[in-house]
Amino acid sequence: MPAGSKPKAITVAPEVPATADRSAVADMLFYPLLPAESERSLVAGVRRVQTNATNRGTSVGLGVSNRGPNVGLAVEDALRAQIGDAIKSVDRTAVLATGGLDSAVVAALVKDVTGVPPVLIAIRAGLSSPEEIRLQEILAHNLEAPLVTLDHLPRFHLDSLFRLNDGSDFPAGGVFSHVWDAAAEAAADRGIEIVFTGDGGNEVFSPGMASAFDLFRLGRWGQALAVAGRSRDSENTGMLRGLGHAVRNTTLPRSASEGSHYRRWIGDYADDEAAAHRRRRHQVRGLRRAGLTYREIDAHLWLERFELAAARDSTSRVPFRAPIAEIAAPVVAALATEAPFDSNPVRTGCQDKHALRLLGRKYLPLAITEARKIGVADQNSTLLAGADLDEVIARIKPGADWLGLKLDQDFARPTSLPTTEAYGWGRLLTFSVWALNAIA
Numbered sequence: 080m081p082a083g084s085k086p087k088a089i090t091v092a093p094e095v096p097a098t099a100d101r102s103a104v105a106d107m108l109f110y111p112l113l114p115a116e117s118e119r120s121l122v123a124g125v126r127r128v129q130t131n132a133t134n135r136g137t138s139v140g141l142g143v144s145n146r147g148p149n150v151g152l153a154v155e156d157a158l159r160a161q162i163g164d165a166i167k168s169v170d171r172t173a174v175l176a177t178g179g180l181d182s183a184v185v186a187a188l189v190k191d192v193t194g195v196p197p198v199l200i201a202i203r204a205g206l207s208s209p210e211e212i213r214l215q216e217i218l219a220h221n222l223e224a225p226l227v228t229l230d231h232l233p234r235f236h237l238d239s240l241f242r243l244n245d246g247s248d249f250p251a252g253g254v255f256s257h258v259w260d261a262a263a264e265a266a267a268d269r270g271i272e273i274v275f276t277g278d279g280g281n282e283v284f285s286p287g288m289a290s291a292f293d294l295f296r297l298g299r300w301g302q303a304l305a306v307a308g309r310s311r312d313s314e315n316t317g318m319l320r321g322l323g324h325a326v327r328n329t330t331l332p333r334s335a336s337e338g339s340h341y342r343r344w345i346g347d348y349a350d351d352e353a354a355a356h357r358r359r360r361h362q363v364r365g366l367r368r369a370g371l372t373y374r375e376i377d378a379h380l381w382l383e384r385f386e387l388a389a390a391r392d393s394t395s396r397v398p399f400r401a402p403i404a405e406i407a408a409p410v411v412a413a414l415a416t417e418a419p420f421d422s423n424p425v426r427t428g429c430q431d432k433h434a435l436r437l438l439g440r441k442y443l444p445l446a447i448t449e450a451r452k453i454g455v456a457d458q459n460s461t462l463l464a465g466a467d468l469d470e471v472i473a474r475i476k477p478g479a480d481w482l483g484l485k486l487d488q489d490f491a492r493p494t495s496l497p498t499t500e501a502y503g504w505g506r507l508l509t510f511s512v513w514a515l516n517a518i519a
Contacts, residue, residue: 104483173200197222252388277401345507
């Protein structure tokens with residue numbers, strides 16, 4: 080578990096009908112984060128009791144200045160320590176290889192730490208783009224690693240989501256959960272004892288507007304504009320507009336779906352948008368008063384709910400570990416001021432995740448470290464192919480009703496929706512499954 084606070088399980092007296100906490104639910108509907116008040120649960124009248132949680136692996140710290148190549152060396156040492164801790168009694172390892180830089184660096188370090196190439200598991204079946212497939216094969220060739228590809232996916236079902244949400248304080252998993260289970264099954268069939276992922280790479284090494292705002296406040300306008308330019312929502316969004324949004328709101332950019340269908344599905348919660356944003360700004364300002372930079376705040380809030388969305392096996396056959404996420408707190412603290420050497424704001428070539436690319440260049444070819452991975456835009460159509468969605472909707476409807484969601488006929492036909500609605504659709508599916516467990 081990443082460092083931070085972990086709540087105890089919530090309980091409701093059986094004689095008291097449970098109702099949803101509207102404010103807390105709205106917080107999570109408009110931001111993919113936990114409620115803005117740390118003691119809030121999604122059940123009205125039930126407060127969460129905080130306990131001190133520790134990192135799932137070994138305790139790591141950087142202990143170096145965030146200047147020059149020392150940061151890269153410290154990140155490498157921290158990752159190696161985390162991997163070493165995870166494999167103390169393990170002989171066979173695997174890495175979920177997406178074709179991206181994050182999982183490639185993890186795979187290279189797993190090989191270097193163990194002396195044996197990990198098995199690479201690549202999920203294809205229409206979920207990997209031609210560019211991602213090419214990068215997966217380059218990685219396997221470079222590491223001399225076995226490459227296992229999942230070329231056929233199981234039909235979409237809710238069983239994985241129900242298992243993940245059984246006893247969970249908050250909605251866990253998503254539309255990919257049955258795919259992670261398929262990857263875990265492939266690993267277990269080959270005697271794999273642990274599966275590593277590259278989860279956390281984006282949040283730790285590519286913080287986007289949070290970093291741009293920090294740079295702006297430090298007077299590094301050129302660097303701030305460069306980061307804002309790389310963090311635009313689309314090619315049609317200007318750098319100044321993106322940075323201006325961050326400055327005006329003094330908060331993190333919105334990350335939840337704001338499509339017209341999504342706003343209809345969330346029903347009366349749509350009226351709570353402004354209040355949810357006020358609560359989030361208040362939360363961020365409190366963390367600022369505690370001395371955190373915006374980059375650190377972004378990572379802090381993400382870490383609180385990281386394991387809810389991270390790849391994992393709902394049947395507990397094979398443990399999944401994300402070493403980048405597990406070292407996030409000390410890495411972000413070291414990089415919080417965005418030293419010029421690490422932020423690489425002006426140089427030509429690949430810009431994002433420069434600190435991680437510096438590490439990757441020690442072990443991987445430039446064909447991987449300098450590539451910009453482009454994935455498949457419409458994954459929902461592939462994931463949901465052949466599924467009986469009418470049955471799915473009927474099964475989750477009591478949970479959706481309890482939450483106050485308004486799932487209409489469009490929700491029952493997600494593959495006909497714009498791809499921009501896919502993320503919101505998956506979130507509401509997970510919320511509805513969680514609610515069924517919450518009221519059971």
